[in-house]
Amino acid sequence: MSLVTMYESSVRRKRDEISRLKTDRVKYVNIVSNCSKKILTATKQANSTKSSSTFKSRMNEIDRENKKKTEAEKKIAEYDKKIANKEKELLREEQRLSKAKDDKYKQIEHQRKLALDNLSLDLSIQRENQNNLIKEVNKLKEAKEKINILFIASNPDIEFIDDDGNSVQQQKLKLEKEAREIHESIQKSLKRDSISFETRWATRVTDLLQFINEVNPTILHFSGHGTSDGKLVFQDNNDKPKLLSMEALVELINASSNNLRLVVLNNCFSSIISEKIVDNIEASIGMNSSIGDQAAIVFASQLYSSIGFGLSLEKAFQQAIVSLKLYEIPEDQTPQLYVSEGIEAKNIYLVTKN
Template sequence: MSLEQEQRTLDRRQRELTDLQKKLAREQSKLTAAETKANAAQTAAAKARTESTRSSKLRLYQSALRDKERAQKEIASLQGKIAVKQKEVNTATAKVGRERQRIENAAAKKRKQDALQLNRAMGSMNRTIEDHATRLETLENMPEKVTVLYLGTSPEDEVRLRIEAEARDIHEAIRKSDNPQCVAFNDRWAVRQSDLLQVLNETNPDIVHFSGHGAADGSIVLEDQFGNSVLLDKERLSVVVGAAAKHVRLIVFNACYSDEEADKILRHVDATIGMTNSISDAAAKAFAAQLYSSIGFGLDLQTAFNQARAAIALASPEEFDTPRLRVREGVEAETMVFVG
């Protein structure tokens, strides 16, 4: 039964007990009155001077004794009933107590569960707030327009590369993205070592993209004044980047073996993308076009890189694992977004 039902049963038992106790009190009063009456009649009979008076008092005495006997029997009966009723009251009281305790325990358990749920909800809310704050900070620090500096070289004394086709594909991919107006694409051709500081100062880029040949030691191939190849190692390149990279966050080396010694460049920028092996024209073009298309759609760098690798898987499956993304310690590619 419910607590309400148990309480009604207890209340009824207590009322019944109270009624029996009142009846017992009345019968005890009757017993006292009968005893007083019998004693008075007995005394009067002993003092009577006439036989008729004595007989009258004795009859009164006998009547009082009968009243006393009836009262005693009723008292004994009521005392038995009261004892039974008291047990019923005790049992009902215990049931009410157990039901109240059960309800209190259930309520305490519910409060504990609610507190745990609230703590979990607050924890989730705090994490959401922190995530939103991180995203908001990223958005606040995000430039209104991201500038890409494309540096293309294909010296006369090297195998000819179709870097013009790669640049054209990147242009088209950006144009078809969600935010083409937010990506400024600047291309420079036949780049010499002496040109680097000049073009970096002119464009003040967020992303620098090298496209051309790369040497096995990680050096990139530029051109001299006669159009022939000249190597620029990562040590010297890091000095140039460190001197001019005011806003550069990402450098893409779309050249063979360009992942070598990338840690030297990571001293100055947040992330680099390089090639761990030789890479074909087809794979390089597919990778670059998809990378900037994804950036133009507002995707984070990790997702953009993954999609660019997927484009290689379609164009040249055996070169899928050639690109490698590196980020500086403390930087997460998943939070690097160039276009909002």
């Protein structure tokens, strides 16, 4: 087994361990949330009752829930410590993997030069060796530099009832055109061979983790409808609209692969979600109001084109905004860029700069 293979296996194992820890941590986060709700309800009942027995019962319930909440918070702290340690281990393994790939690359380059310099080799054998070496070098380069973009689309029936019982009607979106324009802009970019663009259609909420695990994206792009209170519209098993809450999406991102660096929410009213997401990843882009089909398409295609030319996220976002102005689309104030604390967008490069 080569060092590269060994370290790749170790990195995958560490990522899986972190993912499992984050998934287990969510259970205790939910316990804290449920306990807090019960404490609030019991407190209101205790304050409003005139019955001494009811008051005593509610106070006992508050004590029980506080104890459960405290235990769950201790568990969360333990998981946070375990996750932090595992992330340090993952960083060390990734550094070892990077060095092993560099060493392998240098070794292959050295072997290729030796093969070319050896004039005693038969010409056909020399060509064959050279081609094999070039292929292996290219594979190593691609493995080191390539990023995955996962385009998740959901465009269910336009009329549904939201969680508050209100009737909502929304027009069908031109998601196929958006995906096509993004793909074409990537193919025209300088770094097109460093970018893989994957699409998933008619996405159900229950499909999300499966798709993310399949692709292991560097950039996660959501396209579809959004509601004014920060929910995304997906589909259920009957192809009917299914709302995904902001809290659930944040937990989804938190439980995703460590490879994820940027989330683009090309949905209406999604900036409130983007602002929360950057607690867990480097950057996110969302919309602070409704956004039209044409604006969404123009913005996204230019964003990925600029990323594909090796520009920083800051420049790519600026060029996408300028593109809206060039097309005279009056929605250049709608997209919003958020970055994690301590990080500057000008220093974020999704593909190799040079």
